[in-house]
Amino acid sequence: MNSKYDIIIIGGGAAGFFTAINIVENNPNLNVAILERGKTVLEKVRISGGGRCNVTHACFVPNDLVKFYPRGERELKGPFNQFSSGDTIEWFEKHGVELKIEEDGRMFPVSDSSDTIIDCFMDAVKKLKIDVLTNHSVQELYKTETHWKVTTTQDVFTCENLVMATGSNPKIWELLQNLGHSIEEPVPSLFTFNVKDVRIKELMGISTPATVKVKKSKLEASGPLLITHWGLSGPGILRLSAWGARELADKKYHFAIMVNWLNETSFDEAIEALKESKEENAKKSVLKYPQFELPKRLWENLVKAAGITEEVKWADLNKNQLNALTEQLTNGEYQVNGKSTFKEEFVTAGGIQLKEVNFKTMESKLLPNLYFAGEILNIDAITGGFNFQNAWTGGFIVAESIAKQ
Incomplete structure (x- = not known):
C-alpha cells in the first residue's frame, strides 16, 4: 500500500x-x-x-x-x-x-x-x-x-x-x-426539550405554529411546535436549541419557556378576538368550541388550565376567565428539565x-x-x-x- x-x-x-x-x-x-x-x-x-x-x-x-x-x-x-x-x-x-x-x-x-x-x-x-x-x-x-x-x-x-x-x-x-x-x-446544538406538563400530556403528535421564548433571556424562535411523549420538539424548538446552544448548556438544560400557541398574535389581539367569540357563540360551551384554528385537544387543555369548566358558556365568561385564557394561549409558562437528542x-x-x-x-x-x-x-x-x-x-x-x- x-x-x-x-x-x-x-x-x-x-x-x-x-x-x-x-x-x-x-x-x-x-x-x-x-x-x-x-x-x-x-x-x-x-x-x-x-x-x-x-x-x-x-x-x-x-x-x-x-x-x-x-x-x-x-x-x-x-x-x-x-x-x-x-x-x-x-x-x-x-x-x-x-x-x-x-x-x-x-x-x-x-x-x-x-x-x-x-x-x-x-x-x-x-x-x-x-x-x-x-x-x-x-x-x-x-x-x-x-x-x-x-x-x-x-x-x-x-x-x-x-x-x-x-x-x-x-x-x-x-x-x-x-x-x-x-x-x-x-x-449539543440540535435537541428537544423535556417538559412534563398537564397541559400537553397525552397530546403527542400534535403540531402547531408557535413562538417560544426562554424566560429571562433574549432567546426566541418561531416555527411549528411538535408535542412528543417527552415534551416539545419541532422546527421551532430545534431553532431555539441551535441559537441557544451555549446559553442553555450554561443553564444545565433547566429553564422556563413562554409559549405563544397563537404564534404572532399578541395578548391584546387575542383578547379582542375572544370577546368577539363571546358575542357570536354566546350559547356554546367554551371548552367544546375551539378558536384560532388550534388543535381541539390542545384548546381543551388550555381552557381547563385557565380554570374554565365544561359547563361554562361563552356568554358566561367573566373578565378574569378571559384574561386567564388569553394568558394560557399567548404566554403560558412551561418548565424545561433536560434535553433529548434529536434523532x-x-x-x-x-x-x-x-x-x-x-x-x-x-x-x-x-x-x-x-x-x-x-x-x-x-x-x-x-x-x-x-x-x-x-x-x-x-x-x-x-x-x-x-x-x-
Missing part, C-alpha cells in the same frame, strides 16, 4: 469525500487518500433526512443563507459567494444526481434515497482513483519542514497537504490542540476557533498546508440541509486553494 500521498483527507464523511473528488477533478495527477476511523464511510449522509439525505436548502442568496448559522454567520459570507446552494445543485446535476425542492425549502435527491448520494460519491472516487482506507484511526499528527506525517492504527503516511474533515471528533480536536490550535468546547442528526456547537482559519482558502493560519472542511470548525446550523451546505462549500474552497498552489 502506498503510504506517500500528495494529499491526505482525514474523515470519510460528506466534507471529506466532496473535498477529495473536487481536488482530483481539478488536478487529475494528484495522489489522494481518504482515511476513515470507522468500518464504513458516509454514515451521516446515509441517515440524514430520515434516510433521504437533505443535501442543501433552496436559499440562493449568500447573505440570507448565512442567517441559518448560529455559529459561522460572519465567516461564511465570503465562502458562500464562492460556492452556494445553487452551485451545489449544479454540481450534483453534473454528477448525475437531480435534486428537488420540498415545500419548506429543503432539497433532496429526486430518488428520495441517500444511497443516490453515496453511490455518486463512491463512483467518483473509484473513477478518480482516490484511495479510501477504512479502519484507520489517526493516533498522531506531526509536521516536518516539508510534509505532514500521519500515524494511524495501521500505518504511517506522509503527505504535502493535509485536510481535516473529521466533524465533531474530540480526539482529533485534541491532536490539533497539541499543534497549537484552540478549540471552542463542544456543546441521529446530532450536531454540536464547538470546534476549531474560527479566527485561526483563513476563510478565503480554508487553510489554517497557524500551520501551513493544513486545511479544514465541515463541522470540525466551530460552525453549525439549524436543520434543513445547512450543515451539509457548509461541508460542500468548505470542500470546494479547499480544492480550489490546493489547485492554485
Whole structure:
C-alpha cells in the first residue's frame, strides 16, 4: 500500500469525500487518500433526512443563507459567494444526481434515497482513483519542514497537504490542540426539550405554529411546535436549541419557556378576538368550541388550565376567565428539565476557533498546508440541509486553494 500521498483527507464523511473528488477533478495527477476511523464511510449522509439525505436548502442568496448559522454567520459570507446552494445543485446535476425542492425549502435527491448520494460519491472516487482506507484511526499528527506525517492504527503516511474533515471528533480536536490550535468546547446544538406538563400530556403528535421564548433571556424562535411523549420538539424548538446552544448548556438544560400557541398574535389581539367569540357563540360551551384554528385537544387543555369548566358558556365568561385564557394561549409558562437528542442528526456547537482559519482558502493560519472542511470548525446550523451546505462549500474552497498552489 502506498503510504506517500500528495494529499491526505482525514474523515470519510460528506466534507471529506466532496473535498477529495473536487481536488482530483481539478488536478487529475494528484495522489489522494481518504482515511476513515470507522468500518464504513458516509454514515451521516446515509441517515440524514430520515434516510433521504437533505443535501442543501433552496436559499440562493449568500447573505440570507448565512442567517441559518448560529455559529459561522460572519465567516461564511465570503465562502458562500464562492460556492452556494445553487452551485451545489449544479454540481450534483453534473454528477448525475437531480435534486428537488420540498415545500419548506429543503432539497433532496429526486430518488428520495441517500444511497443516490453515496453511490455518486463512491463512483467518483473509484473513477478518480482516490484511495479510501477504512479502519484507520489517526493516533498522531506531526509536521516536518516539508510534509505532514500521519500515524494511524495501521500505518504511517506522509503527505504535502493535509485536510481535516473529521466533524465533531474530540480526539482529533485534541491532536490539533497539541499543534497549537484552540478549540471552542463542544456543546449539543440540535435537541428537544423535556417538559412534563398537564397541559400537553397525552397530546403527542400534535403540531402547531408557535413562538417560544426562554424566560429571562433574549432567546426566541418561531416555527411549528411538535408535542412528543417527552415534551416539545419541532422546527421551532430545534431553532431555539441551535441559537441557544451555549446559553442553555450554561443553564444545565433547566429553564422556563413562554409559549405563544397563537404564534404572532399578541395578548391584546387575542383578547379582542375572544370577546368577539363571546358575542357570536354566546350559547356554546367554551371548552367544546375551539378558536384560532388550534388543535381541539390542545384548546381543551388550555381552557381547563385557565380554570374554565365544561359547563361554562361563552356568554358566561367573566373578565378574569378571559384574561386567564388569553394568558394560557399567548404566554403560558412551561418548565424545561433536560434535553433529548434529536434523532441521529446530532450536531454540536464547538470546534476549531474560527479566527485561526483563513476563510478565503480554508487553510489554517497557524500551520501551513493544513486545511479544514465541515463541522470540525466551530460552525453549525439549524436543520434543513445547512450543515451539509457548509461541508460542500468548505470542500470546494479547499480544492480550489490546493489547485492554485
